[in-house]
Amino acid sequence: MIGRLKGEIIGKRPPHLLLEVNGVGYELEAPMSTFYDLPPVGGTVTLITHLAVREDAHCLYGFGRERDRDLFRALLKVSGVGAKIGLAILSGMDADRFVRCVEQEDITALTRIPGIGTKTAQRLVVEMRDRLDGIGAGFSVAAALSGAAGAAAAVPGSAPSALADAVSALIALGYKPADANRMARAADDGARTSEEIIRTALRAVNVP
Numbered sequence: 394m395i396g397r398l399k400g401e402i403i404g405k406r407p408p409h410l411l412l413e414v415n416g417v418g419y420e421l422e423a424p425m426s427t428f429y430d431l432p433p434v435g436g437t438v439t440l441i442t443h444l445a446v447r448e449d450a451h452c453l454y455g456f457g458r459e460r461d462r463d464l465f466r467a468l469l470k471v472s473g474v475g476a477k478i479g480l481a482i483l484s485g486m487d488a489d490r491f492v493r494c495v496e497q498e499d500i501t502a503l504t505r506i507p508g509i510g511t512k513t514a515q516r517l518v519v520e521m522r523d524r525l526d527g528i529g530a531g532f533s534v535a536a537a538l539s540g541a542a543g544a545a546a547a548v549p550g551s552a553p554s555a556l557a558d559a560v561s562a563l564i565a566l567g568y569k570p571a572d573a574n575r576m577a578r579a580a581d582d583g584a585r586t587s588e589e590i591i592r593t594a595l596r597a598v599n600v601p
Contacts, residue, residue: 407562424483507567558587
């Protein structure tokens, strides 16, 4: 089981991340809540990880906070909720907001997450209510970000590639291509990174 990785970021294209650790490149998927805190390509980061073993692939997921990984693992135990929806939830709202949604039975807020209909939202409220206590109390921050000096700061400037990357990320999170394109363009002011476009787009559709 791979539970933690520390290395240099050599590629970022939400929700995908390539991390080099002692000469080995690890491909990971991460929620946007983790991407927002990452240093630029060339920087060093520590991520808490979850390895999912399937018949056709071994998938590695990275998180900046232990609490996020705990929530992700709890979500995977809910009937009808897989890794894709788990990442979408952690991209659309933080762990505290999700806990409040469950406690307040806020079905409306949960159904704003792509891939979650009313029945799934109701199931999340019922099945997660008794699992919240098992989610790490405290935010044990693992993202020890130490951006290497002079790390070639990913040039901001939301050139076409930033907008395209944002659209791709939103599609990967479960939004329909037309919706992802509309959301990204509405959030793009011409001078944003893909992460900034995604954050603004998600804020526009989800409860803060």
